[in-house]
Amino acid sequence: MGRWAPDTRERLRVAALELFEERGFGATTVPDIVERAGVTRRTFFRHFSDKREVFFGDDEIPALAAAMLAAAPAGVPPFTIAWTGLQTLAAERFEPRREQMIASRRIIESEPALRERDLQKQADLREAIHDGCRARGVDPLTARVVAGTVVDLLQTALECWWADEERMPLTHHLDAVRRRMSDVLGGREVGGRG
Numbered sequence: 001m002g003r004w005a006p007d008t009r010e011r012l013r014v015a016a017l018e019l020f021e022e023r024g025f026g027a028t029t030v031p032d033i034v035e036r037a038g039v040t041r042r043t044f045f046r047h048f049s050d051k052r053e054v055f056f057g058d059d060e061i062p063a064l065a066a067a068m069l070a071a072a073p074a075g076v077p078p079f080t081i082a083w084t085g086l087q088t089l090a091a092e093r094f095e096p097r098r099e100q101m102i103a104s105r106r107i108i109e110s111e112p113a114l115r116e117r118d119l120q121k122q123a124d125l126r127e128a129i130h131d132g133c134r135a136r137g138v139d140p141l142t143a144r145v146v147a148g149t150v151v152d153l154l155q156t157a158l159e160c161w162w163a164d165e166e167r168m169p170l171t172h173h174l175d176a177v178r179r180r181m182s183d184v185l186g187g188r189e190v191g192g193r194g
Contacts, residue, residue: 008047009047012034012037012054015034016036017103017107019032019033021103024110028051033051052114055104055108056117061089061121061125062124064089065082065125065132066129068082069135069136072136078132078138078142078146082129086153090157090171090174091169095169098161098167098170105162125151126148129143129146129147129150129151130147133146153174153181156177157174160176
């Protein structure tokens with residue numbers, strides 16, 4: 001196998017997730033992962049700074065959000081830009097990796113350090129959207145509202161998607177959560193008392 005094989009990062013991720021499920025996150029070491037993936041330790045560290053980064057090494061989502069906000073034509077509302085981005089992200093990036101993401105979620109929820117890191121990644125996305133809105137001239141309060149709404153909408157839709165036994169696409173859950181948020185904010189709360 002070539003040293004710079006294009007699928008190396010994904011092979012490392014798959015090997016790590018398999019081992020985390022088999023042995024647990026704490027009991028799995030980087031040498032275990034590289035042995036399973038058939039690469040060297042050096043190769044692992046070219047792709048990930050540590051084994052937690054197998055879950056969180058994709059810092060490009062905040063960068064993509066910032067780039068979309070910066071590239072969109074003037075006058076397009078920032079929520080519209082972010083909503084388009086969420087739907088694209090859902091269809092092109094998350095949906096093809098559904099099983100892997102569900103497996104990752106189980107592991108993240110079982111490890112306090114991973115849950116903490118997951119919350120930090122959400123905060124990073126919120127900050128990127130906020131800063132992107134501000135760079136477009138959006139006032140500070142609106143920028144905060146857009147950023148918080150987008151991140152909460154995405155997180156709630158992901159949670160519904162992971163638990164969905166009918167396997168509806170993530171875009172379906174995004175639409176459902178957006179409608180429910182709109183209902184709640186418009187005073188049309190549905191579902192009665194919990």
